[in-house]
Amino acid sequence: MEDYKLKVFCTVAEIKSFSKASEIIHLTQPAVSSQIKVLEEFYGTKLFERTTNNISLTPSGEILYKYAKDILALYADAEKNIGRLTGLVKGGIRLGACSTIGGYILPRLMSRFHGKNPLTKFTLYVGNTRKVVDLLTTSGIDIGFVEGEVKGHKISSEKVFNDELHLMVAAAHPWASRPGVAVSELEGEPMVMREEGSGTRQAVERFLVKHGINPAGINTAMVLESIEAIKEAVENGVGVSFLSMPAVENEVRAGRIKTVRILQDRLIREFSIIYRKKSVSTHTMEEFISFVKQSSPAVKATGRLAHEAGSR
C-alpha cells in the first residue's frame, strides 16, 4: 500500500539515475520520467537537476526525499504492525543465496514455509557472495544467504547454518568401504574442485591448510562450476570431492555416491543470513527469518543423519 511515486522518487534519488532506477523497480525509463514529472508538476518545482551523465537532487528534492523516506518507513511499519497483530503471513520475499544454499537448502525451506503460509511468494536469486551482497544493498533482494560473515555498515549478518562438507567418493572407490581416511591421504588423490573464488573451494582449501597440506599440491582432476557437474564427475570416478550433504542426498541414498569420514576432523563452514540494517523488514520477513533459524538445527540433523546412514 506504499506510495509508488515516492518509492520511484526515492530509488532515483538514491541511485542517481533514471535508467538504472527503472531497472531496479522493473519499470521502463519513460515510466520513471513520467512519475518524476508528475511529482515535479505537483510541487511546482524541479526535483532533480539534470546535468548530462548524472542527476542530483534540487533543494526541493532534498526536502521531499527526507519526507519520502519517513513516509515509506511509516507505510512499512504500519504493515508490519498490522501483520504482527493479525498473525497473517503474506506477501513476497526476495531471497538471494550462494549456490549450495540456493540450490539445495533454501528450496526446501521455502517450500515448507510456503506450505504453512500459502499467501507468501518467494523469488530466489542464486549467485556468488559479492552478487548477493550487491543485490541486498541495492534493494534487489530482501534477505541474503552467504558463506561466512559479511561486514558492512549497511548490512547485518547473523550465522544460521553449520553446513558440513563431506568427502564424497564414487561407490566403486576403494575408500567407499573404509570407515574413514586421514587428511594426509588426500594428497595425491585426484580431486574434483569448485572454481576459484567459490565459497566451497575456499572452505576446502582452508581445511587442507589447517591440516598442513598445501592446496597447490592437490591433484586437481577437474574444476567445475556446478555442483551437479561435480556429482556427475564423482559418480563416474573422476575423483573425490567435498560436498554439502543436502546436495548429494539422493545420490547417497541411491548408493551411487558414498561419503567417507575424515578421521581427524570435520569440515564445517558457516552460512549467514544477511539483511539491510536500516530498511524496515516486513512481518513476513521476520517470520521467515525466525523460521529459518528454527529450522537450521533440523537441517543439520538431516544432514548428519544422512551422513551416518551413507557412511556405514
Add this chain to the structure above:
Amino acid sequence: MEDYKLKVFCTVAEIKSFSKASEIIHLTQPAVSSQIKVLEEFYGTKLFERTTNNISLTPSGEILYKYAKDILALYADAEKNIGRLTGLVKGGIRLGACSTIGGYILPRLMSRFHGKNPLTKFTLYVGNTRKVVDLLTTSGIDIGFVEGEVKGHKISSEKVFNDELHLMVAAAHPWASRPGVAVSELEGEPMVMREEGSGTRQAVERFLVKHGINPAGINTAMVLESIEAIKEAVENGVGVSFLSMPAVENEVRAGRIKTVRILQDRLIREFSIIYRKKSVSTHTMEEFISFVKQSSPAVKATGRLAHEAGSR
C-alpha cells in the same frame, strides 16, 4: 500528492460512517466502500467493525489510523516546506465566513490574493458563526472568519479586523446633513435591523446597552436577513441602520446612502480568523493568513476614508 485511500480511511474513521464520510470527501458511498475494501484486502484484515447503525475501528484499523494520520501529516508537511522554499503559492483554500466578511470583505481580499497568486483556488462558504465553526471542525473548510473570538480546544482564533458599523441613513433623511447624532436620538427613530442571532444585530444591541438604551425600546421598522435588503430599505427611507462600510461603499459613493457620525462613540466589532489547531496548514494557507493580517489595516483605512468622504 497525499494518499487518497488513507485520506478516505481517516475520514471514515473519524466520522464513523461511510455515507457521511462520502459526502465530506465528495465521493459516492460505493466509492468509499471500495476504497476501504481495497485497504482491507491489502492488509488482509477488516479495518472496520460493521455493526448496524455505526461502525468502529478494529484493532488493525486503530493501528492503521495511527499511522495514516502521521503519514498524511508528513505529506502535508513536505508540501508546506517545499512551498516555503520555492515561494510558490498554489492550491485551493476553502474559506468560510459570516455574511459581512463573506459578502464584502473577503471577495476583495480573495481577488487581490488571487491576482498575486494566480495558481490559487478559493472556495467560499457564507453562513452564520456556528455553521462556520462546524465546517471548520469537520474539515469542510480550512479557514473561517467570524465575529468575536471562538473558544474551543480544537480551534485557534485570532483577531484580524476591526470593522466599524456606521449609522446609515437615506440621502433624504434629516440626519444626512448633520455632522453627527447622539446615541439617545436613536430611540424612537425607525431602525432596520438584522435578524436575531446575527452578529451585526448583537453588536448593535451591545452598543445600545452600553449607552444606556434598552434595545427592546428601539422602533424596529423592519427585520431583514440580508444586507442587500437592508440597504434597499435604508435607501427607501424605511429607517436607519448600522452597516459595515465595505457593504455600502457603492451606495455611499453614489450618494444614495449617507453615513452619520455618532457623537459619543464608534461602533466597532472585531472579526477573528479561525483555523484548526492541529491540522497542518499549507504554505498557501500561511501566505493567505499573513496576507489577510497585512491587509486588515488597509481595509480599515479604506473604510474610514470612505466614511470621512461620505459624512462630510
Add this chain to the structure above:
DNA sequence: AACAATTACGCACCACGTAAGGATA
C-alpha cells in the same frame, strides 16, 4: 418502510510500454 453498506456494471481516465526524438560526451 427506511437507512446504510455492498455488489454489479459501464465508462472515462491514467499509467504503463513501445517507439521516436533530442542532447551531450
Add this chain to the structure above:
DNA sequence: TATCCTTACGTGGTGCGTAATTGTT
C-alpha cells in the same frame, strides 16, 4: 556513436458513478 532523458502515442487496468441488492431496525 553511445548514453541518457524526454516526448508521442496506443492500450489495458483501475477507480469512479449509477443502479440494483442485501441486511438490519
